[in-house]
Amino acid sequence: GAGVSQSPSNKVTEKGKDVELRCDPISGHTALYWYRQSLGQGLEFLIYFQGNSAPDKSGLPSDRFSAERTGGSVSTLTIQRTQQEDSAVYLCASSLVEQGSSGNTIYFGEGSWLTVV
């Protein structure tokens, strides 16, 4: 597709249930990122995938959070046993090369708004 695609756009789930959020990055982008943004807050880094390298999981807040990226393209963020504090917008982004060393742009999806009730 033309941009980063995320689904679902909105998800309401009951506390304790598992949720899966999907991200389809821009074709050809080797780097994929997940961020979380709580209401009125900045972006919190969760996880980063770059090519075939081991992902940088250092931002995942607990072991209830996991993510995978299959075939170097689509990524799924899974939250197990959801808690109310998990309510946030989950933003996926991708870039062509590793961010920072050459200063390339990160392109964001529209996000998945998760509400845990």
Next chain:
Amino acid sequence: SQQGEEDPQALSIQEGENATMNCSYKTSINNLQWYRQNSGRGLVHLILIRSNEREKHSGRLRVTLDTSKKSSSLLITASRAADTASYFCATPESRGYSTLTFGKGTMLLVSP
């Protein structure tokens, strides 16, 4: 870890006025970027400035970078109601250069 911090947290101006937002960061960087976010959804890249640049322009946007003060500013000239959004600065994560760290943003409201 919080790298960039925007100031002010909120800014309200009239159409036609200029809007200035500031960003401070803590560690050495090789670039700094500004993003815009409408209604809490996806972010859109506005401009990137490298550490060897002091000023950069893009349309009505002007960005400055002062590496000695570890600060940057974003100026929007002749603002329009459509500029209403949150603006974030982003810098390479201090633990490495694989990710960006974002501040909490400045919420800009431009009234007609």
